[in-house]
Amino acid sequence: MVKRNNNQLPQNLPQLQNLIKRDPQSYKDEFMQQHMHYKSLLSIFQLHPNQYNKGLDDLIMFMAQVAQCYPDIMNTYAQELINILQAHNSVLDADMRMSFCRALILLRNKNLLAPTDLLSLFFSLLRSQDKALRTFLETHIVNDIKNVNAKSKNAKLNSTLQNFMYSMLNDSNSKAAKMSMDIMIDLYKKNVWNDVKTVNVIATGCFSKITKVMVAALKFFLSVDNPEEKNSDDSDSDNEPSIRDVMMANKVNKKTRKREKQLKKVKQLVQKERRKKNKAPVYNFSALHLLHDPQGMAEKLFRQLQSSTERFEVKVITLDVISRLIGIHELVLLNFYPYIQRFLQPHQREVTKLLQFVAQASHELVPPDALEPILRTLVNNFVSERNTSDVMAIGLNAVREMCARCPLVMNEELLRDLVQYKHYRERSVMMAAKSLIHLYRNSLPEMLHKKDRGRPTLASIEIKAKKFGEINAKDFVPGAEVLVQKSKSDGSGSDDDGDDSDGSWVDIHHSSDELDETADGGDENNEAGEWEDVGEDEADSDEDEEEDDSKIEKNGELGKSLGTEDISKNEGKQKLEGNVKMTNEELVTERSEKAKEVSLGRLLTDEDFQKIDAALIKKKMTNVTRGVKRPAEDEPKKSELVSLGDIENIYKKRKNTKEDRIMSIRSGQEGREKFGFKDNRQNPFSSKTNREKRKNKNFMMLRHKARGKVKRSFKDKQVK
Structure with missing residues (x-):
């Protein structure tokens, strides 16, 4: 290759870099010249590391770009940069420190540097006071670990880095500890480090003395996993009874109103069963399921909460984690309930979240005696006519969510008192009480009054009340x-x-005689509202059920x-x-x-x-x-976590938006005559009166006549 403009190459580093990458051997002399220049500038820079050196900055990136072309000469280049960063980290100029890190990342991308050497250095650099550098290093660490584990998990590297991060979480520097926690959480969410060890290392951050680290770890356990939803195969849906089969079975029958109504009910029931199967929760090993000692963690968090002087928001997050641990793992932590009982007041800040925590911490293995005081407090403070209807509805919703997870906490006398609110004047309270009836119809119907149990079906007579700790395992x-x-x-x-x-x-x-004898289940149509699944036929069929019973x-x-x-x-x-x-x-x-x-x-x-x-x-x-x-009622929802919307769900008619109001006005104007003066004359071509013509004249022409209409005073009349 012919060399051109050799005298300009020492000053034009980008051009020399391009030529060296094309033909390393032909430009080795020019590279050696630049390498000697780099050595001299580096020795000068080490005398004053806090000063920026533009020439050294350019040479560092140049050397990193062509390092793979001369491996025998550049074998110690990466170690030199690492030694400078380790020795002068705290006093280095910010731009020079960033240049050193960029050069090391470039060498790492060319596989000229081991990942453990670079990542251990970068973790130590997280202690620096340069925020831009910390953000840059965090992004590189996450991407580098992700790329290393892209094809297959590197267990040895992951174990080494996890041990190093575990020591970083206990670092005295709050910024380094917080950054290490953020890196581990980010790697877990990217499904790179989603193993048991990572979760338990993050769990140790819940007990950190640094508030930011503790809050980040607690919020990690509160985050909801969003796995990719897998669509069910068509073969699974083929095994379900279809609506077409129902219509074919009813095709030859006589068309009557009752038969159409029965067919409609069957369609609704089939669709409901299909939705249940399609939305069946796939068991996902979330972070809370991977803890080694959930009971010990819950007890330790509760002791930390009792002696904590943090803000109320931090205490709420801690209560949320404890309640989720108790509910998911069915733990027994009896001191938790009296602690949260004192906050159950309608005027308490974030009271709906506290009610959610109470429901989450309820399960069948908690003794009913431990939950009964908190249920009494909830009923006395919320479900009372001295409170507003919204407070009463929220209280009844919280009672329902507690009883859905621990039905034995409710006694028969209290249940029948709460059920009486089904005739309350406010719609929200009435619907909340009916949802409580609906819950116990499917769990413990004998606790309800006979008129509230509904018509017995073959499925309801098989319901057997379980005692405390009993498991109904069928063979x-x-x-x-x-x-x-x-x-x-x-x-x-x-x-x-x-x-x-x-x-x-x-x-x-059925035969026509049979249909005439059967009692109708009541009108199924509900008013437009938010609760469509709360007792479909309860509001209209209570009297019918009483008569039938x-x-x-x-x-x-x-x-x-x-x-x-x-x-x-x-x-x-x-x-x-x-x-x-x-x-x-x-x-x-x-x-x-x-x-x-x-x-x-x-x-x-x-x-x-x-x-x-x-x-x-x-x-x-x-x-x-x-x-x-008749259509079956929905079974009570039993999920691991309680949705805040289930407690705050208050039946109210939604206010129409401006667009809805305009649409209703437009629909009312259709087919209506145009607003304005109506010409009622029989012959539209006849002449107009002087009064009608006067309306189209100029005002100045009629001004004198307008003044003549003004009433004159008595004195003016005398003068006239």
Whole structure:
């Protein structure tokens, strides 16, 4: 290669850098000249490291750019820069220090420097007072560790760096400790360091004496994981009963209003069951699940909270973490409840969050005696007519969330008192009380008054009240008894149980006499509001339910008439032929034995599970004493965390926005005559009167006539 303008190369470093990268051997002499110049400038700079040197700054980046071309000469270059940064870190000029770090990062990107050597240096540089440098180093550390673990996890490097970060969290420099905490949290959120060790190292930051580090660690455990939602396969949805099957089963029936209403109810129930399956929570190992000793951490955090002098906001964050630990891991920390009980006042700041923490810390393993005082305080302070309706509704919502996680905390007398608010004049309080009724209908219906339990269904009679600490573990697949009935009907050649031949859905048609005898479940239409899932037919069907219950009680059919008329036609025929009457307990036992026999005696296929799902839906819809199909109520929500919106959810009609008001005005103006003067003359071409013509004349022409209309005074009249 021909050399051109050699005399300009020493001053033009970018051009020399480009030429060296193209042909390193041809320009080795020029590089050696620049290298000697770099050595001399570096020795001068070490005498005054606090001064900026423009020539050395340019040469440092030049050497880093071409270091891979002369590895034998540049083998000690990286170590020289590291030694300067370690020796003169605190007194270096900010621009020179940034240049040294950029050069080292460039060498690291060219794989001329080990990651452990560079990252350990950068962690020590986090103690510097230069904010721009700390931010720059934090970005590089996160990206470098992410790139190292991109293809495969480097366990040895990760372990070394995690141990180093663990020591940095205990550093006396608050800025270095805070930056190390931010780096670990960022790496966890980027799924680079999402292992158990990282979580437990971050957990030690919750007990740091530095407030910023402690708050950052606590907020990390409060952050919600957002994993990528995986769409369910089409094959899973094929196993569900579809609305089309229901319509086909009802196609040949006579078209009546009651049949249309029943079909609508079945459609709603199928859609509800499908939504439950699609939104089934996938168990995700979040940070709180990866802790080694959650009980010890909760106790230590609570002791720290009791002796803390931090601001109220920091105490609220600590209470949130403790309540989540108690709820998720089902811990027993009895001192937590009296501590938070004293804050439960309507005028307390952030009181809705405190109510959320109380609900989160409630679970079935907490003794009801420990939660009963806090429930009494909540009812006395919030659910009282001396408070506003919003306060009462929030109190009832908090009671509902507590009882959803620990139903035994409520006693029968208090529950029946709270249920009386279903007739309260304010809509928000009434709906909150009905949501409490709805909760206990699905958990402990015997605690409610008979008129509030609703119509008993085959699913409700199977509800068994659990004692404290009892686990209801079933050794069979619920609903599997339908397979025994199906096999019998297939063997006899007749479809006695009312199912279709393909087992896709259950037949819902009845005779016209049957439909006329059945009582309607009430109007299902609610007013427009925010609570659509709180007791769909409670507001309008309470009186109907009372009448039905009284009729059933008079006839003695509530517990003994299951043999005369059942959901399953096959069972009903057998009982009618044998004239056998069974109680609820005997029927539940018989169904359990059949389900156990099927579960243990055969392998269930997808078609079997499809039939079981259809039978479970049918069981929820069918009244015990009659063949009436009615929509099942939602089961109480049981999630790990309590949403603040569930407590602050107050039923109110939303105010219309300006756009909505304008649209309503425009819709009312459609088809209306134009506003203004209406010409009512019969002949539109006839001439106008002088009065009408006067309206189009100029005002100055009519001014004298306008003045003539002014009433004159008595004196003017005398003069005239």
